Amino acid sequence: MSLLDPTWSALLYLVAAICFILALKGLGSPKTARRGNLIGAFGALIAVVTVFLSSRLENIPWILAAIAVGSAIAWPIARRVQMTQMPQLVAMLNGVGGGAAALVALLELDHAADWWTRLAIVLTLLIGAVSFAGSIITFSKLQGIMSAKAIVFAGLPVLMGLVILAGIAAGAWVVVDGPFWAAIAVLVLGLVAGVLLVLPVGGADVPIVISLLNAFTGLAVAASGFVLGNVLLIIAGTLVGASGTILTRAMASAMGRSVSGILFGAFKGGSTAGSTEASDRPVRSSSAEDVAVLLGYAQKVLIVPGYGLAVAQGQHTVAELQQALEARGTEVVFAIHPVAGRMPGHMNVLLAEANVPYESLSEMSEVNPEFKTADVALVVGANDVVNPAAKTTPGSPIYGMPILEVGDAKQVVFLKRSMRPGFAGIENDLLHEPQTTLLFGDAKDSLTKVLSAVKGL
Structure with a gap:
């Protein structure tokens, strides 16, 4: 015999459904995503408890054991x-x-x-x-x-x-x-x-x-x-x-x-997977101190985060760099491409983890006009989302993809580990433009050196 009246079961299911709807609504914005996630989890808890109280379940010990095993596997994976x-x-x-x-x-x-x-x-x-x-x-x-x-x-x-x-x-x-x-x-x-x-x-x-x-x-x-x-x-x-x-x-x-x-x-032949071979075309490289001078005396800096920033776990360092530049009176904005990283919101969550203010994050449609007024565009671990081939090279795997107009900035600085292409496997001609400077190395290490040099200006 069930412990819960059918009317109450239906009411609790309705509450759980409302929680799921509110959760999706909350997940639509970085500001409310955490709250939305908690609301969704609460709705799921209501649903599971309601099933136990309103159904005639058999083999309850086995069910509870399965839940315990699943939780024991999922918890450490999600945490780590x-x-x-x-x-x-x-x-x-x-x-x-x-x-x-x-x-x-x-x-x-x-x-x-x-x-x-x-x-x-x-x-x-x-x-x-x-x-x-x-x-x-x-x-x-x-x-x-x-x-x-x-x-x-x-x-x-x-x-x-x-x-x-x-x-x-x-x-x-x-x-x-x-x-x-x-x-x-x-x-x-x-x-x-x-x-x-x-x-x-x-x-x-x-x-x-x-x-x-x-x-x-x-x-x-x-x-x-x-x-x-x-x-x-x-x-x-x-x-x-x-x-x-x-x-x-x-x-x-x-x-x-x-x-x-x-x-x-x-x-x-339309896949976005391409070559992984590094380009041997000449580029202009620089030191962390020179990049720090460019950033430290700029009035406006747009930072473009990418997957390389996530791999290097450099989000906290780039957040410190933002604070150091703003302390010098520099306007700093993070330019976020919808598919930067490996999933929508990847960069938003990464930067939120480092307590970067939501107001400092600007989506592609909003930020693209600002590149023309930027003194420096700092690209950290991104490639395909700023590659002009998406606009200029028909037949390219990314042709037609909206990109961040990094090339419109007065100076462009790329933080790259090597000259290997991005995930799409195609060369980025922006790396060879006169206004572009490259700083090679692990993104976190490079940011740490630049941050130290900025503080020493």
């Missing part, structure tokens, strides 16, 4: 993960969600009495399996377990088409007759389809596919809500699916590409 590894963590957790939805649907097949429920089971199996397998591949690409480049082989489109057709056929059999082996076939074919979907994606497109797979997981969870007759799962899954779709389209737009081009562009 580096900012540079956040996309991988998102991919893995997303994949686990899709896989869990698929397994739950498979176990519910014996209780499906009508074709509508079996159809929901098929959709959950297929979408959840695609999300799980695809997320594992994206994790492996970003983690360096396998090549981040697009992997294409002869006959891949045909194989993918055959797998999809076979999945539809097996799914139709499940809907009509409901044999368990056909459901297993749907699950396996979904896993294969997930692998084949992500293999041709490479380079800077991988994080965008993570967002797309997140939307898939939301759809799988929503479908599992129909299977279990749980309204909250339907609401939560729909929210995740919708927000993931919106984010995917926003990321693709920031890259100047279509979602279909990202998924299937490698078939015609």
